[in-house]
Amino acid sequence: MTYxxxxxxxxxxxxxxxxxxxxxLENSYFxxxxxxxxxxxxxxxxxxxxxxxxxxxxxxxxxxxxxxxxFRLTKEQEKEVKKAEKAPTELTPIVKDVTKVIVVxxxxxxxxxxxxxxxxxxxGFQGGSALAVAPLLIIAAYSKYTLEENGLDxxxxxxxxxxxxxxxxxxxxxxxxxxxxxxxxxxxxPAELDGQLIGGSLIYYNFFEFLAVGAxxxxxxxxxxxxxxxFKKILGVKK
Amino acid sequence: xxxxxxVGAVLIVIGALCDLFGALGLLRFPNFYVRMHAATxxxxxxxxxxxxxxxxxxxxxxxxxxxxxxxxxxxITGVIVLLASPAGSHALAYAAHKAKLVQRPEIDHxxxxxxxx
Numbered sequence: 001m002t003y004x005x006x007x008x009x010x011x012x013x014x015x016x017x018x019x020x021x022x023x024x025l026e027n028s029y030f031x032x033x034x035x036x037x038x039x040x041x042x043x044x045x046x047x048x049x050x051x052x053x054x055x056x057x058x059x060x061x062x063x064x065x066x067x068x069x070x071f072r073l074t075k076e077q078e079k080e081v082k083k084a085e086k087a088p089t090e091l092t093p094i095v096k097d098v099t100k101v102i103v104v105x106x107x108x109x110x111x112x113x114x115x116x117x118x119x120x121x122x123x124g125f126q127g128g129s130a131l132a133v134a135p136l137l138i139i140a141a142y143s144k145y146t147l148e149e150n151g152l153d154x155x156x157x158x159x160x161x162x163x164x165x166x167x168x169x170x171x172x173x174x175x176x177x178x179x180x181x182x183x184x185x186x187x188x189x190p191a192e193l194d195g196q197l198i199g200g201s202l203i204y205y206n207f208f209e210f211l212a213v214g215a216x217x218x219x220x221x222x223x224x225x226x227x228x229x230x231f232k233k234i235l236g237v238k239k
Numbered sequence: 240x241x242x243x244x245x246v247g248a249v250l251i252v253i254g255a256l257c258d259l260f261g262a263l264g265l266l267r268f269p270n271f272y273v274r275m276h277a278a279t280x281x282x283x284x285x286x287x288x289x290x291x292x293x294x295x296x297x298x299x300x301x302x303x304x305x306x307x308x309x310x311x312x313x314x315i316t317g318v319i320v321l322l323a324s325p326a327g328s329h330a331l332a333y334a335a336h337k338a339k340l341v342q343r344p345e346i347d348h349x350x351x352x353x354x355x356x
Contacts, residue, residue, distance in 0.1 A: 092333055098326035105319055120308060 024048065035200035036191040037118045045123065046205050050183040054172060057125075057209065061165065064216040068158075071223045077234050081226050082153070084145045091141050099141035106134045114210035118199030124209025131210065132217030144225035157219035164212025171204045243299030250292025257284025271341040275328055282324040290317035 017025070027034055028043035037043040045053050073081060090096070114127025138147050147153075175184040189200035231237075257280055264277025294313040297306045335341045336349055 091330055095326050095330045098322055102319060102323055105315070105322075109315060109319075120305075 034191075035118070035185045035189070035202055036197055037199040037202055038197075039118055039120060039199075041121065042117050042123050042199070042202055042206070046183075046202050047185050050172070054168070054183070057165075057168065057212070060213065061161075061216065064161070064220060067220050067223065071226070073234070078154075080234060081230050082145070082148055084143070090143065095141050099137050103134045103137055106130065106137070110134070110210070110214070114206050115203065117206040118202040119197065124206040125213050127206070127210045128213025129217065131214030132221065135218045136221050139221060139225045144222060147222070152218065152222075154219050154222050157215045157222065160215035161212050161219065164208045164210070164215060167208030168205060168212065171201055171208065240301070241299045243295045245299070247292040247294070247296030247299060250295065251289045254285050254289030254292060257281065257288065261285055271335055272332060275332055279324060279328050282320065282328075287317045287320045287324070290314070290320065 024040060024044055028040045028047070029036055029038050035043060035047060037047075110127045110130035110133075112127075113122035113130055114124050117123035117127065135147055135152065172183045175188045176182060178188055180188055183201075185200040185202070189204070190198070191200050192198065261277050261279075261281025261284065264280065265274055268274045268277055290313045294310040294317065297303060297309040297313065300306055303309070
């Protein structure tokens, strides 16, 4: 009863939008200090609650670092893990060929999700998660060793992840150089580039988050794809 | 509202029917392989076809903002489903046959071709 009265009181003022929501809607695209992003969710995530999102990203990286620590191996053990013991059983040509096509499509779609994040629903984290499906599919249809032979091993994934993280930190700190605040968007970053709306710093955040999340997930998937027999061999577990 | 709008709506209705028949088949069909057929009817007919329907419907709806973006996203998703679902069900059927987990069906062409059995 009380809940009904309260909610009627909130939504009964005719517009259906609360004052805070109205403020965000007006200032994310129309305001003097806005990044001109028509996608209000991305705008709120990185502009109004940027530090919050930065900490969320930090939590994700701590989780990745945690799993890397759990599965940590010495140099020799790394080499042992990278060596395929026997020819891995592979799936049929139908599955492998379809995987090839779909991996390319996933790369394109995930890049589109991430780089349109300031215009349409989506963003760096979502795009990165979609990107991580591509190596997962390759691991499932081919094997972990195929991925590593083609150049995407754990170290490379970690380097990419670090580049992403560094990019986010730099984008957050650049406004300090010009006397602004940390993570300030306007007017330090241009809202438009060549007449194209890029949402100020939003596109940089989205791109680096895309890189970091995709590579971070890939590193964890590569770790999880290590066969159990390898670990038993390394740890000296007797059957 | 053009012809595209109505064609898209009809495709979505066809998708709903395919989903219904797929669910019925999944409940009523006797063994794993035939049930797999019902499941793929549910995926191709019930997911890919309505997605193409949504694409056409969005293209035909003149009042809709961002209708090309909606149509493009639906079309790409439909193509991905169209590619991935046959490969997935093929892998499932192949694995089930190889592991001999399913009660042997009466007609087994794969075993005949390979000469095992």
